[in-house]
Amino acid sequence: MVKPIDWRRTRRLPAPGRAAPLLTLAALALTLFHYWTRADQLGLRAAGQGWSPLSGAPLPAPAHWLAAGLLLGLLPLLGARLGGLRTRDVGLGAGRVRAGLAWTAIGIPVAVLAGRLAAADPAMRAVYPLDRALAPTPASFLPHAALLLVYYVAWELLFRGVLLLGLRGRLGAGPANALQTALSVTAHFARPALETLSAIPAGLALGAITLRCRSIWPAVVIHWTVGVAMDWFVVWMR
Numbered sequence: 699m700v701k702p703i704d705w706r707r708t709r710r711l712p713a714p715g716r717a718a719p720l721l722t723l724a725a726l727a728l729t730l731f732h733y734w735t736r737a738d739q740l741g742l743r744a745a746g747q748g749w750s751p752l753s754g755a756p757l758p759a760p761a762h763w764l765a766a767g768l769l770l771g772l773l774p775l776l777g778a779r780l781g782g783l784r785t786r787d788v789g790l791g792a793g794r795v796r797a798g799l800a801w802t803a804i805g806i807p808v809a810v811l812a813g814r815l816a817a818a819d820p821a822m823r824a825v826y827p828l829d830r831a832l833a834p835t836p837a838s839f840l841p842h843a844a845l846l847l848v849y850y851v852a853w854e855l856l857f858r859g860v861l862l863l864g865l866r867g868r869l870g871a872g873p874a875n876a877l878q879t880a881l882s883v884t885a886h887f888a889r890p891a892l893e894t895l896s897a898i899p900a901g902l903a904l905g906a907i908t909l910r911c912r913s914i915w916p917a918v919v920i921h922w923t924v925g926v927a928m929d930w931f932v933v934w935m936r
């Protein structure tokens with residue numbers, strides 16, 4: 699006979715029954731973000747036909763990033779809190795500080811290199827930076843980097859926080875990591891193939907770091923560094 703889990707004694711793990719509402723909320727947030735808060739526009743051009751828009755009108759890049767903060771960050775966090783998860787249960791605490799600092803120190807140079815390699819891809823340069831007026835000057839780039847931080851905090855909160863740390867007690871660490879990675883990869887669809895394919899190992903790696911550190915902040919810093927470095931190298935090479 700299998701002994702039932704006493705969830706009162708495993709307070710670091712979310713109780714069963716939360717997977718379905720959290721995944722449904724994540725699907726809603728990603729759909730709204732993908733179709734109605736883009737900084738570009740999805741569409742279809744078939745043979746013999748003109749352009750048919752499939753998503754809403756493009757938003758200015760700052761509005762796009764702030765919308766990410768709302769839909770990918772605050773909305774899933776609210777759902778997690780209503781489901782009984784604490785902020786530290788979804789990785790917003792300090793976690794294991796020494797491990798976090800060590801992985802951040804390892805990850806930053808790797809992230810800069812990844813950003814430089816991404817910037818060398820013509821398809822990536824055609825898409826990024828989303829703010830087409832961005833220039834390689836402090837007055838232009840520093841506000842851009844600050845707004846990108848809002849985006850990456852929200853992104854990591856949804857995928858590595860709510861969907862990974864929030865569901866690991868229900869699904870297990872490995873399956874939860876695979877699940878959040880799969881969903882994060884689908885969120886890269888309609889982006890360059892290099893970016894979408896890279897999201898597979900990157901998602902698994904950032905998930906593993908988050909599980910080890912019990913906090914999303916190392917993943918936030920590493921992922922943000924990739925985005926900032928890539929945008930910097932793109933505008934610098936123009």
